[in-house]
Amino acid sequence: MPLDQVRTLLAVVDEGTFDAAAAALHVTPSAVSQRIKALEQSTGRVLLLRTKPVRLTESGEVVVRLARQLAQLEHDARRELGLAHEGEPATLPIAVNADSLATWFLPALTRVPAELRVCFELRREDQDHTTTLLREGVVMAAVTSSPDPVQGCSVTALGRMRYVPAASPEFVARWLDGPLRQAIGRVPVVVFDRRDDLQDRFARRLTRGRDAGRLRHHVPSSEGFLDAVLAGMGWGLVPSAQAEPRLREGGLVLLDPRRAVDVPLYWQQWKLHSPALAATAEAVAAVAGEALEPF
């Protein structure tokens, strides 16, 4: 496979359109188009759907994954040979769920030695959907809820992220005159987005089968979610790391001291011998060991 064509495919996928890839590579859009066509002819497969933004076919995903691994290996080799210069940082695309990003994940990244000159390209994604990004070759590693390795990836257990049911004292005074279990169907609840079923799972466990109430606010940001619960807009399952200081100060009330919801988190990464990736995995495992509940 001609490497300039493989690199061009990668640029089209990263930039989203042929025109943007052409601008990034300093060539004409028709040169980009010709290289992709040539690559499709030599592999005998359609690699890209010409949508806006472009989308990869299954064959395209295989080639893009190869392209990213090649780029990483080339970068590492140049560094070992002393050929890498200032303008050539290694880019590490990683998918991470919003709550990890808001709590323990960034402190982990700051432990990666700056000498490695690694650039983190984080993608915020639901922990149930990060494996898709791994499979598509969009990211090289992911914090995911799935222990089943994506083909070509290794898996490490990080720990369990604990969520506790909490609300503001004003919310409790206004809406709850008994245990949450009796009122859960009619009181307002805060959920992250339409894919977030933590609150419903908790409600079903509490009531033997009924969902949380229909009066629900969707707040798709970890800190926004916490702010909404603190402001009394609804009850919600709050990561215990964020909840604890507020529970101590009285800004939040624990609604059920005996029940928490634990979400297991795993680190999946491509099997690739890369110093940048290895250093990142090590830092992530170390900080997760301190911040998460053990398995």
Add this chain to the structure above:
Amino acid sequence: MPLDQVRTLLAVVDEGTFDAAAAALHVTPSAVSQRIKALEQSTGRVLLLRTKPVRLTESGEVVVRLARQLAQLEHDARRELGLAHEGEPATLPIAVNADSLATWFLPALTRVPAELRVCFELRREDQDHTTTLLREGVVMAAVTSSPDPVQGCSVTALGRMRYVPAASPEFVARWLDGPLRQAIGRVPVVVFDRRDDLQDRFARRLTRGRDAGRLRHHVPSSEGFLDAVLAGMGWGLVPSAQAEPRLREGGLVLLDPRRAVDVPLYWQQWKLHSPALAATAEAVAAVAGEALEPF
């Protein structure tokens, strides 16, 4: 147009697939499919692309917008007639950019009287892309950077969100031995995601045309972005509301006291006489007036 079919279309769009819509409506997937087909036959238009998740055609967008307006009007009428009961909150889908969501937007929503029983369904979206969601009928209102009204919408100027170039003292000691202008091409920078060009715009203004450096971290969360800058991973443009307390405490250093970047924000909403929407618009305008820079 038969309203049960219009409602079914809305459910398919909201849930993403025919199967999920069927589950939400408590009917069979084939009933959902038949209603959509019947609606397409009576309107003489293809309304949905059968992708996963489904996508609306332009004609489909018109019908979905109608469906949402109908639902809102019906809800308001039932409320005025005293017919609405506990289980029927009004849902207000609103698109909002991440930085507004992390700073001034939630305090605005808490000012909407609880008696209105409105559920906020927030969508976090880049301020340049929120108008697309309005046009597609996905949201009824949006915080957007565009002053040009989407067809059928009204526009109110909210104010300008101010961003200041900042970094941690450790970053400054390690990377900057002179003004940012001279070093900007080679020092690490934090950007939100690939669509975020604030840092590059600032760099081009400072250097007459050159972008920020290639050593860049993508951190797609407002608080994560701030954490990354505080941790010294790079410099970045931080909303002044988030920057100010850290500048006072010494956690951040202002890199150029004379230059800030202002992003104008507008409120766009459907022209619809709805008490819930009107109360929200009023609260948003009031809090924006306190939190943002005036035009």
